[in-house]
Every structure is written in C-alpha cells, then in structure tokens.
Amino acid sequence: MMENDIFKALADPTRRMIFEKLASGSMNASSLRDGVEISQPAMSQHLAILCNAKLVRQERRGRFVNYEVDPDGLAMIANWLAKYRAYWPARIDALKDLLKDMDQ
Amino acid sequence: MMENDIFKALADPTRRMIFEKLASGSMNASSLRDGVEISQPAMSQHLAILCNAKLVRQERRGRFVNYEVDPDGLAMIANWLAKYRAYWPARIDALKDLLKDMDQ
C-alpha cells in the first residue's frame, strides 16, 4: 500500500534528513553524502525506499543519477491529513476552508 | 524527538486504523477493539505509542479510559508538511497561501 510506504519511509530520521536535503535542491547520491556520515550502500538503499514511497524521484544524468523531491508523496500526506481536518487546532483553522477545494 | 515519535507511530497500519477510528469519535479501549481482531495488551501498547506521539490523548472516566484525537500531533505533521510547500503540486496550490498564516 502506498500510504504505508510513505509513513514507513518517513519513520526513519536518516531518510527525513535526506528528504530535507533534497528539498533544498535536487542533487545526485554522492552530493547527498557530503558532510553526512553514511556509507554509499546505505544511501542507495534509503533513496530506493524514498523513491518507492513516491517521496523522491530519480533521473539518469550520464553516469550520475539526479534525485529530487517528488510532489506525489507530499500530496498523499496532505490528503491523509485532510481527512482529519476536523481536529486541526484553531491556529490553522483557516486551512479547513481552503481544503474544501481538494475534496471535489 | 517528537517528530520521530509521530512518524514512527503512523508507520504502523494498525495504529493508523486506531487513529482513524478515534477520528470518527472518541471512545474507550474496549470499544476500539470491537470488530477488530486485536488483543487487549496490543491495543493498550498501540494507544500508549499514539499518546506518546501526541496523536491521541486519554482521560480517566471511572474505570474506563476515554481516548480521543489530540490536535497537537496533527499540527506537528501540518508544520512538517508546510516546510516543503514549495514542492506541493498545483492541485493543492491554494494551501500555499493559507499556510503563510502559520509561519509568523
């Protein structure tokens, strides 16, 4: 199931870190490792899980592979969250009205 | 970390089912087990994890304990999601403007 893949992917702090890094700009796997203490296979495995969850997508660029945030995964989370908008705190209450547009 | 607790809590399909059931109305642990093939300790453990993640909160009612959705957890997810609104698809683009209110 897709919903399960997404939440399982985000349950790991290293993967959220990778995702956050990609959100600041698309890059290849080697660049993602810069300044992070993580092995090459570990990074590759995490990226595969993120891709499978539709949170990240890849594109071959010669012998590099460029990774970037996939909006599909974020949309899935937004949809999940929208189901419970009745419980959102008043502080973000304005969102309730706007989310109506997503329903139809 | 709170963010980690939330995503780990939601990574389990049984806990998401419990959460969804609570979203349809607060109830005690026994009622949550109705129609679900899950042992009493398992339910209790799942509820403890959901409470710890601020997704659910409890309240003693005599010898029952009433469980309900905690808006705090949902707000946390909304905040996490808001960080990546630059990548949200156009379909939920309207959210971008609304989320500005959350920033300040």
Add this chain to the structure above:
DNA sequence: CCAACACATAAGCATACACTTATGTGATTC
C-alpha cells in the same frame, strides 16, 4: 576496450518492533 567512476544489489548481522501470555493496578459493584 579497459580503467575508473557513480550507483545498485546481495548477503549477513545486530537491533527494533509488534505480537503473545501472564500478571499487576485502579475503579466499581454487590
């Protein structure tokens, strides 16, 4: 082509996780 590079996959291992059965705790009812 073949050496080097960027990345993916395989296999093994230690830990985390979700479940089980058994027992403990707090509240009610008779």
Add this chain to the structure above:
DNA sequence: GAATCACATAAGTGTATGCTTATGTGTTGG
C-alpha cells in the same frame, strides 16, 4: 471487602529493519 471489570505493564519470541562488507551494473574518458 471481595469479586469483577477496564486497562497497564512485564517478559519472551518471531520478524522486520538498517547497517555492514562484498560484488554487480551501467556510464564515461583515455
């Protein structure tokens, strides 16, 4: 106050998960 009910906690177990080392695959440059 003793039995019962609603739930929590303890301890043990099988499986999933994230890491490691080793090797495979695909691309480029000399």
